[in-house]
Each structure stands twice: as C-alpha cells, then as structure tokens.
Amino acid sequence: MDELRELYQQLILDHNQNPRNFREIENYDFHKKGYNPLCGDQLEIFINIKDDIISELSFTGMGCAISKASASIMTETLTGKSLSEANLLFKQFREMAMNGKITDGLPLKLSVLSGIYKYPSRVKCALLAWHTMHQSFDTQNIVDAKTE
Amino acid sequence: MDELRELYQQLILDHNQNPRNFREIENYDFHKKGYNPLCGDQLEIFINIKDDIISELSFTGMGCAISKASASIMTETLTGKSLSEANLLFKQFREMAMNGKITDGLPLKLSVLSGIYKYPSRVKCALLAWHTMHQSFDTQNIVDAKTE
Amino acid sequence: MQLNPNVIKEDFPLFKKHTSLAFLDNASTTQKPQCVIDKVNEYYNEYNSNVHRGIYQIGEKATYEYESVRGKLLQLVSANDNYSAIYTSGTTESLNLLAHSLSKLVLKVGDEILITEMEHHSNIVPWQIACEKYGCTLKYIPITEKGEWDISQIDSLITQKTKIVSMIHQSNVFGTINPVKKITELAKAVGAKVILDSAQSIPHGNVNIVDLNCDFLVFSGHKMLGPTGVGILIGKTEILNMMPPFMGGGEMIYTVSMESSTWNEVPWKFEAGTPNIAQVIGLGAAIDYLNNIGMDNIHAYEKKILAIAEKKLSQVPGLKIFGNPQKKGTVISFELDGIHPHDLAQILDEHNVAVRAGHHCAQPIMNKLNVPATIRASFYIYNSEKDINQLVNGLNSALKFFSIQ
Amino acid sequence: MQLNPNVIKEDFPLFKKHTSLAFLDNASTTQKPQCVIDKVNEYYNEYNSNVHRGIYQIGEKATYEYESVRGKLLQLVSANDNYSAIYTSGTTESLNLLAHSLSKLVLKVGDEILITEMEHHSNIVPWQIACEKYGCTLKYIPITEKGEWDISQIDSLITQKTKIVSMIHQSNVFGTINPVKKITELAKAVGAKVILDSAQSIPHGNVNIVDLNCDFLVFSGHKMLGPTGVGILIGKTEILNMMPPFMGGGEMIYTVSMESSTWNEVPWKFEAGTPNIAQVIGLGAAIDYLNNIGMDNIHAYEKKILAIAEKKLSQVPGLKIFGNPQKKGTVISFELDGIHPHDLAQILDEHNVAVRAGHHCAQPIMNKLNVPATIRASFYIYNSEKDINQLVNGLNSALKFFSIQ
Numbered sequence A, B: 001m002d003e004l005r006e007l008y009q010q011l012i013l014d015h016n017q018n019p020r021n022f023r024e025i026e027n028y029d030f031h032k033k034g035y036n037p038l039c040g041d042q043l044e045i046f047i048n049i050k051d052d053i054i055s056e057l058s059f060t061g062m063g064c065a066i067s068k069a070s071a072s073i074m075t076e077t078l079t080g081k082s083l084s085e086a087n088l089l090f091k092q093f094r095e096m097a098m099n100g101k102i103t104d105g106l107p108l109k110l111s112v113l114s115g116i117y118k119y120p121s122r123v124k125c126a127l128l129a130w131h132t133m134h135q136s137f138d139t140q141n142i143v144d145a146k147t148e
Numbered sequence C, D: 001m002q003l004n005p006n007v008i009k010e011d012f013p014l015f016k017k018h019t020s021l022a023f024l025d026n027a028s029t030t031q032k033p034q035c036v037i038d039k040v041n042e043y044y045n046e047y048n049s050n051v052h053r054g055i056y057q058i059g060e061k062a063t064y065e066y067e068s069v070r071g072k073l074l075q076l077v078s079a080n081d082n083y084s085a086i087y088t089s090g091t092t093e094s095l096n097l098l099a100h101s102l103s104k105l106v107l108k109v110g111d112e113i114l115i116t117e118m119e120h121h122s123n124i125v126p127w128q129i130a131c132e133k134y135g136c137t138l139k140y141i142p143i144t145e146k147g148e149w150d151i152s153q154i155d156s157l158i159t160q161k162t163k164i165v166s167m168i169h170q171s172n173v174f175g176t177i178n179p180v181k182k183i184t185e186l187a188k189a190v191g192a193k194v195i196l197d198s199a200q201s202i203p204h205g206n207v208n209i210v211d212l213n214c215d216f217l218v219f220s221g222h223k224m225l226g227p228t229g230v231g232i233l234i235g236k237t238e239i240l241n242m243m244p245p246f247m248g249g250g251e252m253i254y255t256v257s258m259e260s261s262t263w264n265e266v267p268w269k270f271e272a273g274t275p276n277i278a279q280v281i282g283l284g285a286a287i288d289y290l291n292n293i294g295m296d297n298i299h300a301y302e303k304k305i306l307a308i309a310e311k312k313l314s315q316v317p318g319l320k321i322f323g324n325p326q327k328k329g330t331v332i333s334f335e336l337d338g339i340h341p342h343d344l345a346q347i348l349d350e351h352n353v354a355v356r357a358g359h360h361c362a363q364p365i366m367n368k369l370n371v372p373a374t375i376r377a378s379f380y381i382y383n384s385e386k387d388i389n390q391l392v393n394g395l396n397s398a399l400k401f402f403s404i405q
C-alpha cells in the first residue's frame, strides 16, 4: 500500500474531493476540451489573459482522482503566471510525469505527482489538463493527451 | 530408402520413363485439361467412346513421376472399360490413394500406388489424371484435383 | 461432474508465478494452460516449418497438425458439412473480412445493415466503413436499462432492405446472453445474412451453429485459453464460395499471371500468406482442454460462481451493477459511488485483483449508461470464491481509502 | 568475428530433435532459437494479459514489453524519427494494408502502379485488386535470364502517372539483391510512394531505410527466427497519418459513436483488435539474438556458404542453376535434368534434406523460365558445409535412383 499512498497522497485526495477553480469562466479568452481516449474522460479548460499574464484559469468535467487533482493544482499554480512561464512549467511537469525527473524550480506542489511515471497507464491522467491548457492557445478544437 | 522404394516402384519408374498412350488423339470425343495448383503441373486427357465403352484414352503434359505413371497406368487400365466401370474404378482408386484402402476387384496394376496416402502432398499427383478423366464427361472447362 | 477451480488452476503456470493474483479480466483475455503452451513449443521444437508446400517430413507434420484444428473447431460449434472454418488473426479480423467480402457480395446502395447498441467496437466500426463505401444505412437494435435488447420495434428494423445482421451473442459489458434465435429467424425471413459475434459465448458454453441457424460465427483464440494472434471465422461454405477474397497473396491463389489471378478453394481462399501456424496448433490444444473439462460443466460452474459474485458484490456499500439481464454469463460491470473506475482499478491492483476499468470497446453502451467507463469483473474456470472475497475486500478497502466509509 | 554455424545450431531445439536434418528451406521459414521460444513462454507464464487497457501490473508489463519491440524494429532498419513501426500478421498483411490504405490515399483512375516480374504473389495480387478497384494499370519491370531486373526501359515504366512503386529487395527465387536505390530515386522524382518488400533481405544483412530512401518497408517475423503470426510495416509517419485505416475495431479508434468513429494515432490506428502480443514480444527476442551475432557477421558468413554451395552444386551432373545475378543472397533455385522437382524433393527428404519444390509463390518467374516449378535450397546461420554435402549426396543418389547416372 505504500506505493499507492505515495500516488494518492493526502493532497491529491483533497484536490480530488475539493477541486479548486472548478467552474466555467464567463467571457473567457481561451477555451478547450480535452479527451482521454483510454478512459473516455473529458475536461474543459477556460482561460483569461491580461497583459500576457494568466489572470484566471478554471476547469470542468469528469475524471479520475489523478486527473482532477492534477487539473486543480495546475489552475492554482498557473494563475498569475505569464504565458512563457506557463509554457516552461508545462514542459517541466511533462518531463516529471513521464520520466520522474524533477527540474529545479518546479513548484513543490506539483511534485506530489512525481511518482506517476511508475504507472504508465495513468500518465495521461496527470497530463490531460496540462495538455489541454497548453494547446488551447493553438486552435479551438478538441485535443487530448494522445501524443504522450 | 525402403519406403521410398515402395513409393517409386520399378513399375512407376518404368511408366514415368516410357509413358503409355502419351499422345494427343485426333477427333476425340472428350478432352479436358487438369491442373495441380500445388506444383503448377498440367496434363490433358483425350477420350474416345464407342457404344459406351472407352475405346481410346490418352494424355499429354508435364508432371512428376507419380502423376505421369498414374496417368499412364490409368490409360492402360481403362481402355476397353465401360463408363460405369471407369466410374467405379475412379472411386476405388481415389479411396486407395487417400486412405490406403484396397477394394476387392481393384486391378493389381493400380495397387502400385497403394502407399501414396502416406505422402499427403503427393496424393494429388496420383489423382490428377483420374480427376481430369472423371470430370471430362461433365464440362469442357479446366479442372483440378483440388477437391481432395 | 463438478468442476474444481483449484484443481484447474494447477494447470496454469501464471498462477504459480502469481500465487495470490485474482485474475478477473477474463473477458479481455484468458490465461493459458500448460498444455497449450506445450503444444506451441512442440511445433517450434519438433516440426517448425511452413505449411502446404514442403515435401519433407516436418513440413507434412506441420500441415497435418495445422489442418486438423479445422475439424476440432467445426465440432466445437456442432457445425455440419455445410460449414467451413477459416483461420484469422482474431474476432476483429474475422469481422473485417466479412465487412469487406460479404459486403461486396450482397450490398448495394440503399441497403441496410442491422447491428445492436450492445456491440463491441469490432462489430461496429467495420460496418460503419462498409456503409459509407456502399451507400448503406447502419441500424441499431436499442438496449434497455436492464442491458437487454429492446426488440419491441424489431419489425421496423428488419426490412426487405436488410442484407446483413451482425450481433453479439454474449455481451462483454453486461454479460447478457442474447436471444439471437428470434432475430435470426426474422433476418432469414427477409433473406439477410446473419453473423454471430461469439467472442464471449464460445469460451463459456455450448454454441450450436446449426441450431442457432446463423451463416457466420466469429471468435478469438486468446479468450478461450488459446494463444494470442489467432481467431476464427466459421461460415456457410456456399456463401464463402461466392464471396471475393479479403487479402491477396501466397496460399490464397490458384493461379497468378501478370494479367490476373484466380482464387484457391475455401477455406484457403481467405488465408493469404504464411499463416499463424503455431497459434492455430496451440488453439487445437485449448479446444481439447476445454472439451476434456466439458462445456456443460463449465457452464454449470459459471452459473454458480456468478450467483456468489453477485450476492457478495451487492453487499458492498454504494456498489451499483450495470444491467440486470435475465440470462447472463460471468461478466459483471459496476461502479462504486464516488470512486472513478480507474482509481478503483488501481487500488484493486494493489490488492492483487486484476479487473478492467474502461469503456470495454463499447462506447455506445457507455453513452447510454451516461458514464465514461465502468469497472468490469469477469470470471473463468480457474476463479473461485476466494477471488471474489479478494475483490470485495479490495472494494471495501478502496471505500476506506477514499474516506467514503 | 567469424560465425560458427555449429555453435549457433546448439541454440535451436529443433536440431536437437532432428540431429541429422539439413534444413535448407529457410527462405520459406526459419527455425527458432531457444531464446525466442523462452520469451514467448515468459509472456504466457508470467504476464499474460491484454495490452493498453489493463490497470494492473501484469497488464502494464505486457504493454511495456509489447510496445518496446517497436524501438527494436526501427533500430534494426536504422529508421529515424520520421518513421513508425506497425505490427501486422505478416508481410502479406503489411502489403494488403498498403494496397488498401495507401491506394485509397494516392490513386485515381488512370494512375499506374509499378512492380516487377520478380515479385512474390503477396506483392502482385493485392496490387491487381487495387488496380481493378481504382481503374489503374499495373506495370512490371521485366527480368532477364540472369534473374536481374531489366531496367533498360525504365523511363517508359516510371512516368508522371506512377503513384506507387512496390518492389522486392531480395528475390526468394534467384536470391538476387536488387538495385533498389536506383528505382527509388526515379520513383521519388515523379512523386511516387516507394515500398520495399524486404521479407528476404531483413534476415540476412543490414537494411537501412533512410539510406534506401523508401517510404515503406515490410517483412515477416517467422523468416528471421521469430514466431509465426507476426509481421511488420515500417513507414513514414507523415504518410501513415494521412492514410485511412485498414481494419476497424478495438484499439484503432479514438471515439466511437453510433453515427461515426474517429481514429487513434499512428501506429495504433492500423492495429485493430487484440494484437498478436506473444508473437510481437517473441520477435523482440529474435532481433536481440540477431544483433548479438551481428548482421555484418551474418552477411559475411552467408557469402562464404553461398560460394561453397554454388561450387559443389555445379559439380552435380545435369544440374542447372536458375539465374546468375551479380549480387546474390543465400538462395539457389535449380533443376536436375530429367527429374521432376517434386520427385527430387521427395528423394532428398529420404536423405534428411529439406528443400522446397514448387513455384515459390512466384508464378510470373516460372512462366518466364518456362518451368512449372524449381527446387530451391536456401541457407541460414545454422547451415554448414555438412548440410551442403548432404544435399549433394542426396542429388547424386537421386540421379542413381532414376537411373540417370
């Protein structure tokens, strides 16, 4: 159970049960649907930008504890960050989720998901919100975490 | 080598080297091409019938020793036989070739091929001429030993 | 004779390695008994060679072993002389073969194909593609809350335009054993060809193709103790004779010239290239093994284990079983209130319980149930009450873990 | 390092059972080393389960093992990031996939497909079917008496209408190693897609897909020490992305609704249904085994054994070798004057020599040679001079048997 406890830390369980920024933003600047074909889960990301800074970031949808907690923590982490900071964090987080590598400067809060790489079929869960956020700037179509 | 000697008896080798009735009949009553898709060999059968009796039976074509000898022996055996006798002999010969079962009354000469059933991939060789003969009465198309 | 799962389990090497594993994902794939593994090895070790063309002893032996499995398959489904057995790579390829070759034979613009909302993707997607190609309409028999076909409107679904009816025999989501005979009768009355996806039924009981009166029956080796990479299409020879081939290549030809080619006889017409020789031969051993146990005994045992499982699961707080069909095989789909199926599967894994979480390649059912996924536990002959207890313990512990209990 | 066939032979259990067998039908299928058999058994014994969907440990392990063979395959052909590896059931299915999906992408009425007279039926028939479907013309590069391509008229064969060029890398009849790079250059110049049938080349030496500059490369596991029932298609991801799927079903979808479906990414878009998991994993072990010996060493040894075989065979009275190409692999087709190939194979079998008699799925070549069949001896890494001597003895004894000498 120890490994599992590590995967589902208290923080994850908490964010799963009480997800932050779990709502639709009215008059959003960007919006995107994300879909995980492995499980059928979907979530939506809403973003407002002011002066190149993410002023508001929220999400809605269904998903597993990992995906919900990851989305919730992401919204907390990225609100107030610039787009280029968000982009960097996305890359660092993806690196950690896929390979377990923690880059200096990655906010501590994100490292609760550092063990996910040991569960290959769950990596997409952790990345779903991040991918959706990341790609929302490109097009307005549905995206997914397929490329991992 | 004993099994092989049994398969390629002196009689077979003789018929292979000096096939009987190896020619085309002019003005034949029936004619049919036979094809063995396993090896690509082809032979042709020519038949003349007088008063329901096979008065002339010949063949041409390329083939292995087994198929040539079998065709040669068949022409010798069936010449002078009635169509219904030929039909019966076909069935008895086929039974022997496929299962090794020798029916009473099967001409001794045909039993040189009684060991062929032990060589499944060669059964078609022994039957090629017989099938072609048998089916020549039906249609004028190309037939083969496929159904075995 | 009563089947003893613990005795049977001895035959499966995987459970020697994983002694405390409750493997409950049998609808996805089954474990393999030693005799199947041995038979595959026998081929590789003793007569590994290509079939049909080698005039040498190991080649003749391989051909004999490979060809003789056809008879076992036909016998398994009580087929008579009107049927042939074709080897494919799986149920999916069998259905694609039909969607290609049978469609070409029978479909024209405006025709209809009838399937059901309960189908596996492998029995949906090929027909969607065929419908697009031939300008036909794909219709669905709907399903009810109970996980059964709703055939109240069947008269409007099977019409003179219906050319192909392809339906699932046993549901891989609800376990429903469907009343296929009724549909077959109606389909035959309008001259439609009938296909039965028996991927989930063949492993679990007697399937009689003559009695069910269907034209084609498809299933997979790996779901019935056989190797991966081999599937089956059993069909009426008369129809198969008329169907154009699926794939072109070696073995399936009669003659090839630069201008054109002619086809070999059924079944070889549909088996292009070097076949899955070892896998077919291994499947033969799986059939022998199943026959040895007896399909009746398997069926009887599964009834028993299903009843126990349903009873024990119903005592888990917040557990809801999807569907409640009258006739049901050993498949149970459920959800545990408040826990996502994938999180649940992860926790069960930690308890050495292997179940499936997902849409089970049946998204239309998920849409109907309005869930993205379910948890599915599916049982086979080596599963015992102990496995069920382990599952229930895992579920209770998951409830604690997520602080729901 | 020099390869020692007798040491290698120790790794192949079939030769423990058949100690005096000269197995010379390697172009048809090869024997399997113990490590390949063991790897297949490891899957069945230790982590037998379906891939991609099981959130449990043995499922994750199976997925990992299955997926990791792609990298080995790409490395084997020195592919760069522009290529993907797709698992099929064999070369034949790989070619049918292309004849279906690539044709759909690139062909329109009046277009041309170019193949050669040297092709295996699996690289002829699918294109004949595609040409009929799309109203295209199938053209052939002719062959010479030497068993080489006659490319003197190539300019009239590769035109602006040529959309697909599919050619055999190494002949399974003559052994010819073809100058594919020349053709590829010309094909690329007119924008045609290039397919290389490397079923016979991959097992015998280095094949570099980037250097050869082809778009697709197809081969079979069973001809390179791997299990039966698995084949490969390596192709440019960019083109694969644009191609429609081949078969529909589980795994290859992204979403399925009752109305329509969308497709998964490459490579999975082309892998419908439960795949040949054990076979793919076994193939991975075969690649490791070959790499361990070293493809360069294999190539060098084969050159040596071919020279010995040709020399010794040329001393048999009445023996005629078909073709005499400049660059040649370890395949020798021949006839023995006065003895039908099938009779000869039968007699060689009695001497424990396994060769092939037949058209070798290359009837256009047989028509050109004006024979129905040839005898073919083909060598691999476990064949030694002893096998050649056994063959020659058998041939001499056949001459005596038929009283020709």
Ligand SMILES: Cc1ncc(COP(=O)(O)O)c(C=O)c1O
Pocket: C250, C272, C273, C274, C275, D027, D028, D090, D091, D092, D093, D120, D122, D123, D168, D170, D171, D172, D197, D199, D200, D220, D361
């Ligand atoms: C050159 C060539 N292409 C294609 C094939 C077909 O391969 P498979 O039968 O494994 O599909 C073969 C083998 O027989 C071959 O030698």
Ligand SMILES: Cc1ncc(COP(=O)(O)O)c(C=O)c1O
Pocket: C027, C028, C090, C091, C092, C093, C120, C122, C123, C168, C170, C171, C172, C197, C199, C200, C220, C361, D250, D272, D273, D274, D275
């Ligand atoms: C009912 C049904 N049909 C078809 C399939 C597809 O079988 P396979 O993946 O072996 O091709 C499955 C198995 O997943 C199934 O349960």
Ligand code: FES
Pocket: A036, A039, A040, A041, A063, A064, A065, A066, A067, A124, A125, A126, A128, C342, C343
């Ligand atoms: S299981 Fe669907 S996102 Fe995690």
Ligand code: FES
Pocket: B036, B039, B040, B041, B063, B064, B065, B066, B067, B124, B125, B126, B128, D342, D343
């Ligand atoms: S080998 Fe062709 S007929 Fe005997």
